[in-house]
Every structure is written in structure tokens, then in C-alpha cells.
Amino acid sequence: MCGRFTQAFENWSSILEYFGISDNGFRLPPRYNIAPTQDVAAIISDGQQRRIGRLRWGLIPVWSESDKTTFATFNARADKLLANGMWKRLVPRKRCIIPADGFFEWRKIDKQPFRMVPTGRPAFGFAGLYDTWTSPDGAMKVGSCAIITCQPNLLMISIHDRMPVILREEVHDLWLDRGVMDPHLVTSILQPYPDREMWAYRVAKMVGNVRNDGPECIKEVH
Numbered sequence: 001m002c003g004r005f006t007q008a009f010e011n012w013s014s015i016l017e018y019f020g021i022s023d024n025g026f027r028l029p030p031r032y033n034i035a036p037t038q039d040v041a042a043i044i045s046d047g048q049q050r051r052i053g054r055l056r057w058g059l060i061p062v063w064s065e066s067d068k069t070t071f072a073t074f075n076a077r078a079d080k081l082l083a084n085g086m087w088k089r090l091v092p093r094k095r096c097i098i099p100a101d102g103f104f105e106w107r108k109i110d111k112q113p114f115r116m117v118p119t120g121r122p123a124f125g126f127a128g129l130y131d132t133w134t135s136p137d138g139a140m141k142v143g144s145c146a147i148i149t150c151q152p153n154l155l156m157i158s159i160h161d162r163m164p165v166i167l168r169e170e171v172h173d174l175w176l177d178r179g180v181m182d183p184h185l186v187t188s189i190l191q192p193y194p195d196r197e198m199w200a201y202r203v204a205k206m207v208g209n210v211r212n213d214g215p216e217c218i219k220e221v222h
Contacts (some may be wrong), residue, residue, distance in 0.1 A: 001075050002126070002147045002164035004207060005103035006115070006218060007031045007041055009123070015099060018122055019043055019172070021050045028054075032217040033104075035210040036074035042128060042145055043097040045176040055096070056144040060133035061086050067133060067142050076129060078150040078165055078190035082183055087146075090129040092181040096145055097167060098126040102218065104207055105160045113207050114159055114200045115218055118166075121197075125172060127165040127190055148190055155195035166193035 008030040009015050016023050021043065028041055034057065042055040059073040073086075081087045101124070102117040118124050130145040148165040156163045167175055171189045174180055201220045206212045 001149055001160070001162045002103055002105075003036065003074070005034050005100045005126075005147075005164070007034060007099060008101055008215075008218060009099075015123055016052065019050065019052075019097065019099060019125065021052050024052075026052050030215075031213060032215060033207050033210065033213045036072070040098055040145070042130065043099065043125075043176070044095075044130065045178060047178050050176060054143070055098075055130055056142055057147070058144060059086075059129065059131060059146040060142055060144045062131060062133055064133060065136060067135070067140070073144075073146055075149050075162075075164075076146045077162075078127075078148050078187065081129075081148070081187055081190075087129060088183070090131055091183045091186060093178050094130050095175050095178075095186065096128040096130045097172060097176060098128045098145065098147060100124045100126055103164060104203065105156070105163070106208075107159045108161075111205075113203050113205060115203045115207075116156070116163075116198050116200045119197055119199055121169075124164075124193075124198075125167045125169075127167050127175060150190055150192055153192040153195040153198075155198060155200060156192075159200065163192065165190045166198075168193070 036058045039054045040057045127148045128145045149162045152163045207217045
């Protein structure tokens, strides 16, 4: 699973450039401990160009009677996408990328939290699905998203049995292209990210509290 991650970006200009987005002035303050139900920066394509904006982390199904759900929708399993109607409907044209510079996971044997970060690149691009929910009376609209998860790579396997799908740069175009609607083609790229291109380090257990959201959350501990 992926239940916490970071968008601790100090230089949004370089992040927008990395993801092929024109710098339109989009900025968010650094986030060191993002949790479900909070807003995150996410990238979509309108068919002409990529755009970045805010989405709520935790997908709200269009048939929901309220903007709250009684079950977890912040993750979607890659191997279940085409078997679950809620996700299958979104796969052809509602794909997004969620930029991150790290994510947290808790080692199952001792609950020690680790932070995983990219090597040789400024950010990860998580594969996501998104949708827009409208309240029954039409008075409120909420854009929301889920992060897709897959089997762990060799680095992650000793920490957890799931990890977020991290898209390689060369498949960003395919994932965001709304003209590519073959569900089997787009889901075929949802594979574990190479372990040699990321590393993990221990962090303080304070990251377990969602109220903690400062630089100390990503400091390495020994």
C-alpha cells in the first residue's frame, strides 16, 4: 500500500520542467507527511497539454451520496483494476500522475518507518486514477484521486508487500495520453520500479501522526 508520501519540493519550477509542464506559477508549500483525505498536487492531460492542480487523495466514486466514503479509496491495486467496476471505468481516460520526492512505509516485523526516495532524479511520478464527484444537489464538485499499487521490488520486499506504482519517464506520455484507451495496454506498464533507482532509510516514528508535517519527518535516524 501507500499511505503516506512527501511533496517536499522547494523548487517547483524544476519539478514542472521535469514533468513537461509549462510554468504557470503553480506552487504548493513543501509537504513532509501527506495523508489520505488531504489535497495533493496531481498532473493530468486535457489532450493538448499537461496541467497540474490539486486533487483530494482518496477517490470519491461518482455514485457516492456524499464526499465521504465508508471504505478506503486512496489506493487501487494494479492487478484488480480491470476486475473492479469503480476502477475499471476510470482506466481508459482518467489517468493522472502524482509527483512525489519520497514515500513512507512501515516495516511489518517491528513497525519501523522507512522513507523511500529516488536516486538520480528529482521526483517520482506515481501512477494514479482520478475523477470528479458532484454532490446530489449540484452545489459542490470535488476532484479526487487514488494511487495505484503493485508488488514490491527487491528493496521494498523486506519492508512491505506492496508499493506504489512509480512510472518510468519514458511511459509518462503513454499514461497521460487520453487517446490511448486500451485498458490492457495501459495497465501493462504498471510494474514495480527498479530497486537500483531508489533507496530507503529509517525515519522517526513521529511520521505515524498525521499532525506532524515538518522537515523532521524526513530526517534520517539511526
